[in-house]
Amino acid sequence: MMKTPRILAALVVSALFAIAGCGGGGDDSGGTPKAEKATQAKASGDVSWCIGKDTTGSFSTVVDNFNKANPKAHAKLIELPTSADDQRRLQVQRLRAKSSECDLLGMDVIWTAEYAAQGWLKDVSDYISQNGDKFIKSTVDTTEYNGKNWAVPFNSNAGFIYYRTDEVNSAPKDWETLYKEAADKNGIVYQGFRYEGLTVNFLELLYSKGGSIISDDGKKATADSQEVKDVLKFMGDGIKNGSAPKAVTTYQEEESRRAFESGSATFMRNWPYAYALGKKSKIGSKFDIANFPGFSGQQGAGVLGGYNLGISAFSKNASGALAFAEFATQPDQQKIMAAEASLPPTTSATYDDPAVKKAMPFAAELKTAIEQAKPRPVSPVYPQISEAVYNNVYDVLQGKASPDDAAKKMNDEIDKALQTF
Amino acid sequence: MEAATARVGRGKRRKEKKDQSYGSEERRLAALLLSPTVVVILLVAAYPIGYAIWLSLTEYSLRVPGLWRFVGFDNYSEAFGSSEFWDAVKTTFLFTVISVTLELAIGLAMALAMHAAFKGRGLLRTVVLVPWAVLTVVSAITWKTLFEPNLGLVPTILGKVGIAENVVWLGQSGYALAVMILADVWKTAPFMALLLLAGLQVIPDDVYDAAKVDGATTWQRFRRITLPLLTPAILVALIFRTLDALRIFDLPFVLTGGTNGTSTLSLIAQKELTTNNLIGYGSALSVLTFVIVMAVSFLYIKSVGGNIRSLAEDN
Numbered sequence: 263m264m265k266t267p268r269i270l271a272a273l274v275v276s277a278l279f280a281i282a283g284c285g286g287g288g289d290d291s292g293g294t295p296k297a298e299k300a301t302q303a304k305a306s307g308d309v310s311w312c313i314g315k316d317t318t319g320s321f322s323t324v325v326d327n328f329n330k331a332n333p334k335a336h337a338k339l340i341e342l343p344t345s346a347d348d349q350r351r352l353q354v355q356r357l358r359a360k361s362s363e364c365d366l367l368g369m370d371v372i373w374t375a376e377y378a379a380q381g382w383l384k385d386v387s388d389y390i391s392q393n394g395d396k397f398i399k400s401t402v403d404t405t406e407y408n409g410k411n412w413a414v415p416f417n418s419n420a421g422f423i424y425y426r427t428d429e430v431n432s433a434p435k436d437w438e439t440l441y442k443e444a445a446d447k448n449g450i451v452y453q454g455f456r457y458e459g460l461t462v463n464f465l466e467l468l469y470s471k472g473g474s475i476i477s478d479d480g481k482k483a484t485a486d487s488q489e490v491k492d493v494l495k496f497m498g499d500g501i502k503n504g505s506a507p508k509a510v511t512t513y514q515e516e517e518s519r520r521a522f523e524s525g526s527a528t529f530m531r532n533w534p535y536a537y538a539l540g541k542k543s544k545i546g547s548k549f550d551i552a553n554f555p556g557f558s559g560q561q562g563a564g565v566l567g568g569y570n571l572g573i574s575a576f577s578k579n580a581s582g583a584l585a586f587a588e589f590a591t592q593p594d595q596q597k598i599m600a601a602e603a604s605l606p607p608t609t610s611a612t613y614d615d616p617a618v619k620k621a622m623p624f625a626a627e628l629k630t631a632i633e634q635a636k637p638r639p640v641s642p643v644y645p646q647i648s649e650a651v652y653n654n655v656y657d658v659l660q661g662k663a664s665p666d667d668a669a670k671k672m673n674d675e676i677d678k679a680l681q682t683f
Numbered sequence: 684m685e686a687a688t689a690r691v692g693r694g695k696r697r698k699e700k701k702d703q704s705y706g707s708e709e710r711r712l713a714a715l716l717l718s719p720t721v722v723v724i725l726l727v728a729a730y731p732i733g734y735a736i737w738l739s740l741t742e743y744s745l746r747v748p749g750l751w752r753f754v755g756f757d758n759y760s761e762a763f764g765s766s767e768f769w770d771a772v773k774t775t776f777l778f779t780v781i782s783v784t785l786e787l788a789i790g791l792a793m794a795l796a797m798h799a800a801f802k803g804r805g806l807l808r809t810v811v812l813v814p815w816a817v818l819t820v821v822s823a824i825t826w827k828t829l830f831e832p833n834l835g836l837v838p839t840i841l842g843k844v845g846i847a848e849n850v851v852w853l854g855q856s857g858y859a860l861a862v863m864i865l866a867d868v869w870k871t872a873p874f875m876a877l878l879l880l881a882g883l884q885v886i887p888d889d890v891y892d893a894a895k896v897d898g899a900t901t902w903q904r905f906r907r908i909t910l911p912l913l914t915p916a917i918l919v920a921l922i923f924r925t926l927d928a929l930r931i932f933d934l935p936f937v938l939t940g941g942t943n944g945t946s947t948l949s950l951i952a953q954k955e956l957t958t959n960n961l962i963g964y965g966s967a968l969s970v971l972t973f974v975i976v977m978a979v980s981f982l983y984i985k986s987v988g989g990n991i992r993s994l995a996e997d998n
Contacts, residue, residue: 351957358745456942509832511942512854517831526833645958656942660854682744682961 305585306334307578312353313368313569315344320602327598328589337586346370357382357574365577366586368569369413371404371637372644375480377572378412379642384573384580387411389588396593398629401608404637405570412572414587415608417599419567420631421466422551422624424522424530424540433529433552437467437496440529440555441505450500450529451518454510456656461638461648462565463531464655467493469563469636470556475651475676476639483676485651486669494665498658511659522549533567534628535604551624553631564635568606606632646679732973739967745960758967767951768968772975775947778860779928782867786924787917789868790875795909797876798883808880815873823937826866827853859943863934871927875920882916883909922983929976948972 305328316322321339328337340363342349350373356363357380369377377383390411394402401415423440425433429447434440444450453459468475473489476482500506513521515532522530523543530536540549554562571587573580589595593615596607601621606628612618613629622628639647654672657663663671742754762768797808814822829836830852841847852858886909894904932949939945941954952972956965 347958354745354960456940507832508849509851509854512832512851520834521832524834645960649959660943 305332305582305589307336307582309335309337309365309579309582309586310340310363311337311366311368311571311583311586312340312342312356312364314346314349315341317344318603320599320605323598323602324590324595327595328586331589332585335582335585337582340364342368357576360576362574362576362578364574365579365583367572367574368416369572371566371568371570372648374405374413374570374572375407375640376642376644378407378410382572382575383412384575384577385410385412386414386573386584386587389414389584393588396611397591397608398610398632400566400633400635400637401568404566404568404640407640407642413570414572414584414591416569416571416587416591417596417605418608418632419533419606420564420628420635421462421531421533421554422537422627422631423554424532424536424549424551426528426545426548427550428548429528433550434555436555436559437470437557441496441500441503444500444505444529445503447528449504449527450506450531451510451513451521451527452506452531453514453518454501454506454656454659455512455514455517456652457514458648458652459514460652460655462567464493464497464651465565465636465638466531466554466563467496467557469565470554470560472560474639475672476641476647476680480639480641481680483673483680485676486673490669490672491665494655494658494668497655498661498665501659502661511656534606534622534624537622537624538604551627553627553634562634564631566632566635566637568608641680643679643682646682647676650675650679735966735973736970738962739970741963743963745962754963758964759971761964762967762971767946768971770944771946771948771951774860774944775929775931775975778864778867778931778945778947779925782864782871783921783924783928785864785868786872786875787921789872790920791879791917793872793876794879794883797880808877811873811876813873814870815877817870819870819933820937822870823866823934826862826869827938830862853939854943856944859939859945863938863945866934866938867928867931871924875924878920878923879913879916882913882920886912918983918986922980925983926976926980929979930972948975 311321311325313321316339325337325339329335342352349368350370353364353367353369353373357377367377367383374383386405387410390402390405394411397415398418401418402411405411405413405415423433426447430443434443440450452463454463465475468489471489471493473484473487473493475485475490477484501508501510507521507527509521510518515536518530518532519536519539521527522532522536523540523545525545537551540546554564556562571590573583573587577583591609593607593609593612596609596612597615597618599605600607600612600615600618604622606622607613607618610629613625619625638644641647650672654663654668654675658665658668739758740753740755741751742757743751793811797804797811830838832838832851832854835852838847838850838852841850850858852862890908890912891904894908899907930949931947932953935941935945935947935950936953941947941950948968949972952965952968954965955961955968959965
């Protein structure tokens with residue numbers, strides 16, 4: 263299944279090296295070739311890159327490419343487990359022990375603030391201020407903490423609305439209509455289980471309404487607001503009125519996907535990964551995707567996922583690590599990962615590439631989704647904040663708390679979490 | 684018999700005997716020979732437990748660099764003041780009582796059936812143990828799939844016959860705990876059966892023969908012979924299962940993530956320790972779990988000990 267893209271990628275890569283080998287010839291990768299070349303020429307020494315399991319082999323390809331392009335440097339991939347929680351645990355263990363084993367860390371965007379606050383990351387503000395333009399703006403926002411940039415955006419992610427083309431003509435442009443149509447047809451499935459995914463699903467609705475859960479400076483909870491109450495009521499009523507089946511309270515991504523693919527739902531909120539799989543299912547020819555609707559005419563907004571590359575404060579080769587991060591975020595390398603591993607690029611230019619469009623037919627919508635998406639609250643206590651959110655949203659979905667009480671409790675719990683830092 | 688009397692003998696008699704039979708030199712030798720074991724136990728059990736207790740008295744969070752201060756019993760009062768903790772205590776005990784009772788009843792029935800002589804008994808005994816041999820995480824995922832709304836086997840079949848049609852099994856209080864208990868009973872009743880079977884096999888046949896001669900009915904034989912003689916085995920099996928059930932973690936972690944009234948003590952301790960990185964508070968929760976488990980096992984051991992002693996004395 264991965265064969266064709268891999269061969270394609272290999273061709274692309276060898277072509278790239280043929281050009282590079284000719285001696286600093288025209289690099290057609292776009293972005294900021296000058297800065298890239300300058301750093302790469304300096305790249306030397308060993309760089310170990312600790313990131314989640316390389317399930318498609320695209321990370322290894324990028325490592326090989328880097329090593330070929332930088333004869334004086336030697337990059338090495340250290341694979342962490344597939345589960346994000348396990349990756350974080352192993353990274354935190356190393357960082358707490360001040361281990362220099364990992365020079366470059368592949369971090370979920372929500373860990374960035376925590377790592378930065380602990381003093382585990384090197385400040386890369388200079389690099390970002392010089393090269394930030396090539397990235398989609400929202401992805402750079404996920405690297406910020408205390409007014410500085412602590413990582414290089416590596417890949418991104420944002421959700422879509424999947425809808426059945428045989429049941430509705432198009433995806434509604436606002437959430438109210440979508441929920442109403444869902445109630446008339448077979449409903450919408452989303453990630454309503456009590457976990458991180460529910461926080462994301464809730465924030466997508468809240469952001470479309472213009473609400474927030476913590477203040478911009480990250481010091482105070484702002485969840486006891488009308489927007490939060492409205493969204494909680496909207497979600498709770500959604501289940502009561504049959505817009506969403508009661509079963510969504512047990513759904514994570516995979517359960518939602520299976521329900522949608524079995525034909526039992528008209529709409530689904532999910533990440534782009536469900537597209538290719540859905541096309542192979544029995545409803546393959548009967549669904550399409552759309553960007554998130556807004557609330558009553560406002561623009562829709564998503565929540566950013568994805569990974570950043572941070573340089574460990576304990577690295578013995580920070581310049582080499584930065585050179586690698588720079589290399590891995592060149593549009594050409596981003597293209598390999600997009601085509602081979604469906605990892606949404608952080609560089610705008612990559613989305614227009616024909617090879618990427620072929621591998622991701624939804625490239626245009628995905629770019630829009632990422633541009634419109636916002637980061638989750640940037641805070642070193644993000645896990646507690648998220649817990650306060652999903653616990654209280656869950657209680658509303660289960661009908662155990664009123665939207666007003668849940669909003670107040672959410673606010674108190676977030677404040678409590680913020681105080682512990 | 685002499686040895687048995689020495690073991691069960693208590694108080695003065697025992698003390699005198701000891702003083703007579705062991706000189707101080709032998710005692711020293713005994714202490715010397717035991718010391719490696721004591722050192723190992725101290726290293727692998729006492730040190731971690733002591734360290735956990737120490738941590739539970741501090742405010743220590745991996746989130747705040749360099750934060751480590753002694754706070755006394757603050758973590759404990761926070762735990763006692765949180766509804767999350769009491770909910771977990773309630774769930775843990777509810778789960779333990781119901782699941783262990785069911786396991787005992789089903790395990791006993793299975794053991795009695797397996798004890799009877801019939802063809803293919805050896806094979807049955809092996810097959811029965813299969814659920815117990817399956818990793819809990821794997822069987823939990825299987826149960827989760829079986830109860831998945833719309834697509835799972837159980838809701839599909841029940842829906843066809845019109846029972847519990849609108850129930851989201853793992854998404855509703857009560858039902859979620861029921862599935863968790865079902866999964867636990869399915870897995871560990873065979874283990875219970877095996878322990879009880881071992882107990883049944885040491886009961887001599889002549890006791891039954893004598894009872895039959897005296898005209899005892901099947902029920903009387905079960906009630907008056909099997910049950911009393913099986914009591915030590917039952918208590919040992921109950922200890923194992925109760926302590927396991929009190930520490931249950933993997934089943935709710937996989938099945939429900941602790942939602943809908945299935946959050947157990949181990950689950951909340953793990954959450955505070957690993958997800959929230961609150962080492963002090965998480966350790967306090969672990970210590971509380973440990974204390975509860977110790978208290979229950981102490982009660983059991985006292986009753987088992989007494990029971991074995993009384994049995995020995997009766998003999």
